[in-house]
Amino acid sequence: MQRLLLLSFFPVLLTLWLAAGSCSHEERISYNDSIRPIFNEKCIACHGGVKQSGGFGLVFREDALGETSSGKFAIVPGRPAKSEIVVRIKHDNPELRMPLEHAPLTVEETELIETWIRQGAEWEEHWAYLPVKEVEVPTSTTVGIQHPIDAFVRARLQKEKLAPAPRAQKRDLLRRLSFDLTGLPPSQKMMLSFLEDDRPEAYEEAVDALLQSPAFGEHWASKWLDLARYADSRGYERDPNRTIWPWRDWVIRAYNEDMPYDEFTLQQLAGDLLPEATPDQYLATAFHRNTLSNDEGGTSNEEYRNITIMDRVATSWEVWLGTSMACVQCHGHPYDPLRHEEYYRSYAFFNQSTDHDHVSEAPNLIAFFPAEEEKVRKLEDWVREHENKEAQTQVQNWVKRLRMREPRLRPETFTEVVGGIFTDRGDEDFLFVHNDNSFRLEGQLLDDIAAIHLSYRAMSKGLSLRITLDALDGPLLLETALSSRKWPFGTQQLKIPPTAGKHDLYFQFSGVENKKIAGIYGVHFQEKLPGEGQAGYAEVEAYIQELLEAKDSVRVPVMVDRPAEQARTTRIFTAGNWLVPADTVEPGVAPVFPPMAEHNRPLNRLDFARWITAPENPLTARVAVNRYWAALFGQGIVTTLEDFGSQGGLPSHPELLDWLAGQFSGELGWSTKQLLRLMVTSETYQQSSTTSPALLAADPYNELLARGPRKRLSAEEVRDQILAVSGLLSDKMYGPGVMPPQPDGLWDGVVYSGMKWITSEGEDRYRRGIYTYLRRSVPHPFLTTFDGPNREVCLSRRTNTNTPLQALMTLNDPVVVEAANALARDLMTTETSYPELITAAHQRVLFQAPAVADATALLRLYNESLVYYHTSPTEAEELVGSTNAELAALTVVVNALFNLDEFISKA
The missing domain is CATH 2.60.120.260 (Galactose-binding domain-like)
Structure with a gap:
């Protein structure tokens, strides 16, 4: 009997021995590195989470290794010849060869799949769902590397046989640093002091000073508002006013006070559910009251309540977890291991809120x-x-x-x-x-x-x-x-x-x-x-x-859940249609993620928020540090900030990403300021952005970080910089949105709520862009021209464009012209000769004297303008409020400086 059993197992043992033997002299094939990219590009469209042709799917391991509709197994570990996937991708008959009606796999791709199966078809979860690794900082043979970030970056550069760029000039470096930390150029005083200070510690002292500036919170809050889809109106056709600016001010304060990111998360997602919640913690929950609201007569409250919850689910997963969830409301995720029913487990966390489409937007927090x-x-x-x-x-x-x-x-x-x-x-x-x-x-x-x-x-x-x-x-x-x-x-x-x-x-x-x-x-x-x-x-x-x-002073919409005895039952919506409810589900997360802590009660938003910030969550810290990295370096270590799934970008420096994530959630205690300080004090950040044809050819998008970043300023930064260098920028913080000049009649025929754009006067005319009133249906044209969003949905990254409209805006916008005039007036009180005036203008705007050719061109522009305004005093008066031709000509020169590429970019 024992002999018969041994004989019956012999073929299996032989297969395993052969598979093991074949691996002894072959390099081990990684599913994530080599196989998943092939499947995602060539196969997943027909064999993913939405469509599983032939009963074969590649999103879940059990589907990939299971029996197909034909009764055959597509993947048989250790036996590529018996695996239907190999048979079909090598088939001679175009009717049977896969991928159907597409180009066949290359020889190299086919061999990789065969080898992977022969080696046992070892399955791996997507890299972003694996725990954050404890990474050792690389040791380098390069002398002088002291910063951990530089060690990671230089190791990759050495591998690619590339050298880092030299340190940027001090002027460029401080300007870059000031914009990155505060969204504003440095003051003339700060720049002069920095240029004259040769001490090694001068740079870090500048970093610390900028981190403590109140402008820091305004700048970083502006980026958060894109994610939170913040606006001063409710959206849809009527797009009426929404009083939610106190939440915007809360975000600014949170950044300036360096609220730890985990606490920042908890309060915004579930501050109302914290024990003995304070008014500020209730206010924080207005994050999810930024959703669009349709209180138009004849619409269904329940329909738009469900739309709102779906937006909250999608936004929460994108902002904190870098995961696209919107498509899962209708069907399984096409590419990632998220089933349709698992979407509604996330939906259940938000399904108990009491708000729905009412004019009052109750529940509200009342500030007296x-x-x-x-x-x-x-x-x-x-x-x-x-x-x-x-x-x-x-x-x-x-x-x-x-x-x-x-x-x-x-x-x-x-x-x-x-x-x-x-x-x-x-x-x-x-x-x-x-x-x-x-x-x-x-x-x-x-x-x-x-x-x-x-x-x-x-x-x-x-x-x-x-x-x-x-x-x-x-x-x-x-x-x-x-x-x-x-x-x-x-x-x-x-x-x-x-x-x-x-x-x-x-x-x-x-x-x-x-x-x-x-x-x-x-x-x-x-x-x-x-x-x-x-x-x-x-x-x-x-x-x-x-x-x-x-x-009441103001009523701010906030989150409040229904009492337990009135809790709603959450059901799966068939194909995402709320009118076709199916099975009930309980709050929870997909099995691919770490489990939530068990409780003897239904889970709620606070449990969800705590799960997001739990040490074992593999996504939260990675997504956060990647977003901060992108803000400084122009793109993330993972370029798709919004998508860490299998269709997103692969990390250019995976070990660096995990090291930063570990530092952020560990030693740095979730401190945003300390994380940013760590990044900007690296030599990698301080590199010159100067490049060469060879480097552009080798690394056109600077993914390897062999040079410093160069990027066009955001819409808010362009406008704020113009006001700052002119001396007009108000440092007033907080309060309701302001209305700087915009073209007359812009709201006519578009805004149906009866509201009017009442142009602000005094210093409110010159506030920072973050305070500009944002109506979703008609955002301020300066901001939209420079790619500012209307914030109807969560936006993880803005797309930079270059259009003629941008130059027209910086030439003709009333505030820009007023700023050019203000700077020209100020210069004329300190300088006398025209060449000196032009040099001083260039120095104020760009922190350096003009090159000879530039000075000549600017002087020519000045002289031509001077002649024009001498002969056209009415035009001069329209431009600067007087017939002073010299003032009008200098205003034109300053306005031209505001349009230089080096002025609206950071390098």
């Missing part, structure tokens, strides 16, 4: 004016001094309710509604009532309740309210007049007598007119304020009503 904020502080301080921790927590909950107008009993919870009309669209989730209409609130425990807060909009004068217990004609709890409230709504405190037990409450409304008299937004119950009888009690109790009646 300073006087009201002082009352909040006094209320909290008084309770802290006079009462215990439990009472303090109660008051904190009140303050939260004051800021959020949540939780509330919504109109949808009202029963026995008599005569009222629910709004299911547009204004808000109101119950509109007429004279003698009523509704019931069931089973309210009144033992510790001091007052009822009624939030409503008055639509008629002479309003009154009766509240009775347990029946419309039951015992009277309260009868009172209601104040007139203007749109959108107010909240009135209705004090009630001590009442024991649980009761149904009947609300009955009366008015003097036979029409809609009020819109009821919600009902809150106020517990008794602790500390009754103590000094100051009456004063702080009065604060509550004063705060309820206070005129």
Whole structure:
């Protein structure tokens, strides 16, 4: 019997022995390095996550090694001759050869696949889904390499037989550094000091000074706003205003304070779910309230709610995980191991939010004016001094309710509604009532309740309210007049007598007119304020009503989840259609990723955020450091910042990427400033951008980093630089979006909400680009001309274009002309001769004197302009506000300098 068993296993043992023997003298074929690229380019279109012709797929290992529709196995490990994939790619019959109707695989590609199968067809997960490696910094034979980044880069250059470029000139280097860290050119004072300072530490001191500049937060926040699809309007046809600029200011502060990236992530994705969440943590969640919102009449709330959630899923995965998820809402991912149902497990994390397409954009965080904020502080301080921790927590909950107008009993919870009309669209989730209409609130425990807060909009004068217990004609709890409230709504405190037990409450409304008299937004119950009888009690109790009646400073839309008892069930949408729901799913992530921490409750957004920032997540730190690297070097180590999947770019320096990711999440403690400091202090960053024909031929896109970066400035940087060198740039920070000049009538026929572009005056006219009001349907033309987005969707990288419109913009935009005029006026107060004026202008704009040929050309332009404006004083007055021909001519010269390539680029 034993002999028979041995004989039966002998063919299998022989196959394995032959496979092992064939590997002993062959180089091991890596699936990720050699095979996956062939499959992705030649095979995956028909055998991917969407289409699996012949029952054969190449996205998942079990599909690739499984039985096909024909009953044959496409890949038989160790046996290429028995593998149908080899048979078909080598077949002579074009009807049977694969890839069908395409060019056959090359001999080299076919041999690679055969060898890989013969070696056992070892499967590997995509490199980005593997854990971040602990990488040793390469040792180098090159003398003087001290920076770890340089060690990685030089090792690759030596392999490619390339040499690094010399250090950039000090002028170019400081200008590059200042733009990269603050988005602004260095000041004249800083440049002069740096050029005169020959100490070795001068550069690092400049780095540290720029990292501490308030402009740092504005610059890096601007990049984050692209990812967050931030705008001052809601999108779609009406594109009405959205008050969300306080969140933009939160991002600026977070960068300036160097909030650790993991905390930055947690607060934006789930700040409202953090224990004892602060107002700032609620504000952070406005990240996901930047989605488009369609409150046009006749549209479906539920349809657009689902569209919003899908956008939040896609944005979250792209921003933090470099993964394209949008296509998975309809079908499996075409290229990556993400199944259709796994998309809806991510969807479930966001499916509990209370927001939907309402004009008010509730839930909102209310920020009071300073006087009201002082009352909040006094209320909290008084309770802290006079009462215990439990009472303090109660008051904190009140303050939260004051800021959020949540939780509330919504109109949808009202029963026995008599005569009222629910709004299911547009204004808000109101119950509109007429004279003698009523509704019931069931089973309210009144033992510790001091007052009822009624939030409503008055639509008629002479309003009154009766509240009775347990029946419309039951015992009277309260009868009172209601104040007139203007749109959108107010909240009135209705004090009630001590009442024991649980009761149904009947609300009955009366008015003097036979029409809609009020819109009821919600009902809150106020517990008794602790500390009754103590000094100051009456004063702080009065604060509550004063705060309820206070005129709101701003209402910022934020994230709030439904209570657990109202949790939605998440279902898979067939082909992504919300009208065709299928199986239910629970929150979670795909098996290809590390599992989430287990809990004895349904997972929520906070669990998702913690999973994203967990040490074992292979994507978060890689994606982040790659994005920061791209901002400094012009492109990422992985060029596809938005896609780390199998169709994305391969890392040019994989060991460097993992080393940086490990440093960022480890030793650097997720510090953005320390990460950027690490990058810009490398010699690789400080290289000259000068190149040669040979180097361009060998490395046209500078992937090997043998030279410094050269890139056109962003739209905001171009405009901010013009204002900075002219002396007009305002350093005012924060606040609502401003409206610098734009062509008259640009919004006419496009903006249907009635809003007008009211051109800002004073310093608001010259604020940084990040503060420019951004309407999605009509962004400011200066920004769009220089490739600024409309921010309807998440954008990981802008595309640079070169068009004639850009030169026309920098020649004719009113603010650019005003800046040229301002600089010309300033120069004329310090210099006298025309050549000196031109040299001084060049020095102010480009931090160096002009070359002889440039000086000659600029002087010629000046002289020609001078003649023109002497003979055309009206034109001079139109340009500079006076008939001063010398001022007008110098303004033209400065404007020409603003159009130089070296001015709108960093090198």
